[in-house]
Amino acid sequence: MNNKENKLGKLSAYAFLIIGTVFMLLPFLWMFSTSLKLEGKVFEYPIRWIPEPIEWSNYVTVLTEAPLFGGLMNTLIIILPPMFVGLLTSALAAYAFAKLRFPGREFLFVALLTTMMIPGVVTMIPTFILFKTIGWLDSWKPLMIPGLFGSAACVFFLRQYFRTIPSELEDAAKIDGLNPFGVFIRIMLPLSKPALAAQGIFGFLGGYNDFLGPLIYINSPEKFTLQLVLASFQGYYVSNWTLIMAGSVLALIPTVILFFFAQRYFVEGITMTGLKG
Amino acid sequence: MIMTEVSENRPVQPSRKAKRKFNKEYLWGYSFVAAPILGFMLFAFIPIGYSVYVSFTKYDAFNPPTFNGADNYARLLLEDPLFWKSLVNTLYAAIGIPIGMAAALAIAIALNQRIVGIKFFRTVFFLPTICSVVALTLLWKWVFNADYGLLNYLLGLINVSGPAWLNDVRWAMPSMIIQGVWAGLGFHMILYLAALQGVPTTLYEAAEIDGAGSWKKFLYVTIPGISPTTLFILITAVIAALQDFVRFMIMTEGGPEYSTMTIVYYLFQNAFRYMDMGYASAMAWILGILIMIITLINFWLSRRWVHYE
Numbered sequence: 001m002n003n004k005e006n007k008l009g010k011l012s013a014y015a016f017l018i019i020g021t022v023f024m025l026l027p028f029l030w031m032f033s034t035s036l037k038l039e040g041k042v043f044e045y046p047i048r049w050i051p052e053p054i055e056w057s058n059y060v061t062v063l064t065e066a067p068l069f070g071g072l073m074n075t076l077i078i079i080l081p082p083m084f085v086g087l088l089t090s091a092l093a094a095y096a097f098a099k100l101r102f103p104g105r106e107f108l109f110v111a112l113l114t115t116m117m118i119p120g121v122v123t124m125i126p127t128f129i130l131f132k133t134i135g136w137l138d139s140w141k142p143l144m145i146p147g148l149f150g151s152a153a154c155v156f157f158l159r160q161y162f163r164t165i166p167s168e169l170e171d172a173a174k175i176d177g178l179n180p181f182g183v184f185i186r187i188m189l190p191l192s193k194p195a196l197a198a199q200g201i202f203g204f205l206g207g208y209n210d211f212l213g214p215l216i217y218i219n220s221p222e223k224f225t226l227q228l229v230l231a232s233f234q235g236y237y238v239s240n241w242t243l244i245m246a247g248s249v250l251a252l253i254p255t256v257i258l259f260f261f262a263q264r265y266f267v268e269g270i271t272m273t274g275l276k277g
Numbered sequence: 278m279i280m281t282e283v284s285e286n287r288p289v290q291p292s293r294k295a296k297r298k299f300n301k302e303y304l305w306g307y308s309f310v311a312a313p314i315l316g317f318m319l320f321a322f323i324p325i326g327y328s329v330y331v332s333f334t335k336y337d338a339f340n341p342p343t344f345n346g347a348d349n350y351a352r353l354l355l356e357d358p359l360f361w362k363s364l365v366n367t368l369y370a371a372i373g374i375p376i377g378m379a380a381a382l383a384i385a386i387a388l389n390q391r392i393v394g395i396k397f398f399r400t401v402f403f404l405p406t407i408c409s410v411v412a413l414t415l416l417w418k419w420v421f422n423a424d425y426g427l428l429n430y431l432l433g434l435i436n437v438s439g440p441a442w443l444n445d446v447r448w449a450m451p452s453m454i455i456q457g458v459w460a461g462l463g464f465h466m467i468l469y470l471a472a473l474q475g476v477p478t479t480l481y482e483a484a485e486i487d488g489a490g491s492w493k494k495f496l497y498v499t500i501p502g503i504s505p506t507t508l509f510i511l512i513t514a515v516i517a518a519l520q521d522f523v524r525f526m527i528m529t530e531g532g533p534e535y536s537t538m539t540i541v542y543y544l545f546q547n548a549f550r551y552m553d554m555g556y557a558s559a560m561a562w563i564l565g566i567l568i569m570i571i572t573l574i575n576f577w578l579s580r581r582w583v584h585y586e
Contacts, residue, residue: 009491013387020384021401024459028404030427031416043425089312102306108314115321117572121520121541122565125548125558126324126331132338149316180305209409211523216549227411231527234415241419248412259407263400266407270464271471 035059035246042241058246066236068250070222071229078140078214078225079207082147087200090150091192094158095184099170109159115152128216142217143210147203154199157272161195162188198269201262208255226251332558342555349559360560362535363543366450370539371518373454377461378510384462385469386499399470403463410460414527417456418443421528443529446536453525453537460524465510469503476502501584508579512572519568540564 029049034042035058037051062068096102097109131142165188173183189196214225224232230251237243259266332349336342353360384402388395405413420427421442429439440448480498489497522542525531531538531546541564548557 010390010392013390013392016383016387017392017398021398024401024404024462026431027416027420027427027459030420034419045430047427047430092309093313096306096309100302100306100309102303105306108310112313112317115317117569118321118325119516119520119561119565119568121544121561122328123321123324125554125561126328127320128548129327129331129338129554130324146316146320148312149320150313152313152317155313180302180309184309205407209411211409211411227409230409230415231411234527241422244415245419248415251412252408255407255409256404259400259404263396266403267399267467270467 031245032249034241035249037242039240039242055242058242059250062233062243062247062250066229066233066247067221067224068226068229068247071224071226072254074140074223075208075225075227078143079147079204082144083200083203083207086147086150086203087154087196089148090154090199091158091189091196092184093150094155095162095180095188097155098159098162099167099183099188100180112152112155116156124216131217137217138219138223139217140223143213147207151203154203157199157269158192158195160272161192165191194265194268195272197262198265198272201258201265202269204258205255328558328561331555332562334555336554336558337552338554339552345555349556350563352556353559353563359535359538359543360540363538363540366536366538367519367521367540369450370453370457370521370537371515373457373461374511374514374518376454377458378465378507378514380458381462381465381510382469382503384466385473386495388466388470389473399467402466405460406463408460410523411527413460414456414524417452417459418528421452421456444533446534449529449533449537453528456524456528457518457521461514465514468506468510472503472506473499504579504583505585508575508583512575515571515575516568519564519571 030047033047033049033051036054036056037048037058038053038055041048041051041055093112097105127142127146131137136142169187169191170183173187178186209227210225211227211231214228215231218224218228221232230247233244233247331342333344333346334342335345335348384398388398392398423429423439423441423444426442428442432439442448442452476499480502481494484494484498520541522539522545525537525539525542526545529537531542540560544557544560544564547553547560
């Protein structure tokens, strides 16, 4: 009885998941298929999923006409330095909040946490005014400098992680004469590689996919990030969907590759944030 | 760094020797937390304070702000029908939250049946989460294309003539909801999957001994067991939904006839198109307060349905 019920349950689970998979993947397949068609061929009925002929020239066109590659370079220059520095500053603070004792620790931690609760829209305008006042508009600085100070979410997450590391290790290191910075570098960082990797990946992803920040701060086309370049396709290629889809496919490749190599960190990182948040 | 100084004055520690040793630790502690706290002051605390002030002024970001009392707030609440329309639209768009949560839970439950190929399915559902909003929005704009789009093609296969989706006043928002659910499923599914795996099997066994069938087990063991995760998803999803706008900007530009104008998109236009910073700041504060109230209500109601172990 129970066994039969189990089998039925599994069968319906598979059926459900397969329908879901179709729903999830069809748009992607359609995107890729469109990107390989000659311009007029997208209006064919019924849809040809495998285009005839397969036309790679759309990719050549967007890569030569639009500064996708330059946009990617700009994006990487903007996001990588703040990602590494911010990870370090966040981790240092997280270590202090988790393991060191100093007066006002809880107060400062809670103050930092409130940043996470303030809706982004409230700070959007005043920070724009701030960066405008100091003459940083149309530069990468507004996108880079704040990240160097670390992020509250990252501090929170890493603090939770550091707290699970037993204090005996620290104590032993202290007896060996290491100061807190030494303990942090020699003990904490090596033990928390997975957590740091997860946060680094989230930071990279957030920066890579960010559209609003660059949109507000950057005007000069040569300073455009990849997402700005891609968004400009809409105005530039109007309804030339083969080229727009080719650009979109290209823009997705870096994060998809990252995801396939680092899937474990994604899943662990998300579940840790979710369960403890 | 005013705060650290204030808190340093607090009396601590008995023995003098211990005190000196601890003081050194204080110094390490303060220097380690200095960067994020400074960042907090520069990019959160001071801007927020300034934003309160700006919301009571007329300010175009070129000429100095001029104080105009509560004019912005009065204009927003009393004289701006588009503000109210965008607020209603935003709440309408939030219908996607329960739909998405239910779907994510269903997928997580299906994945939790010791399925072969769990990694494949997990990847498939998670894929949109890592993709750029711009690329996905462009993709769906094409999917929703009235004449040659994928969706109306598929509907055509079953002899349904689909609407004009993004160009139809009635269907534009449902289209955005569909796209939002599709894009957000994976993230919530991962959270639910972890929560399901955390429900102790002993509880299911106990329920079985009491004669509970699958449905009752789901209702009385699973649902309470994962309720903390449900609360977490609900709160973060509501906060995100109330501020959702980039995909609206690219997909519909708020149209047709403002049917997909969301509140933050309207705010964004006021701030960066019309350079009406004071008015936009007032809007940001009304939304910010609304978000806080809804979050508090969520927490308050959660005492009735969230079970912590």
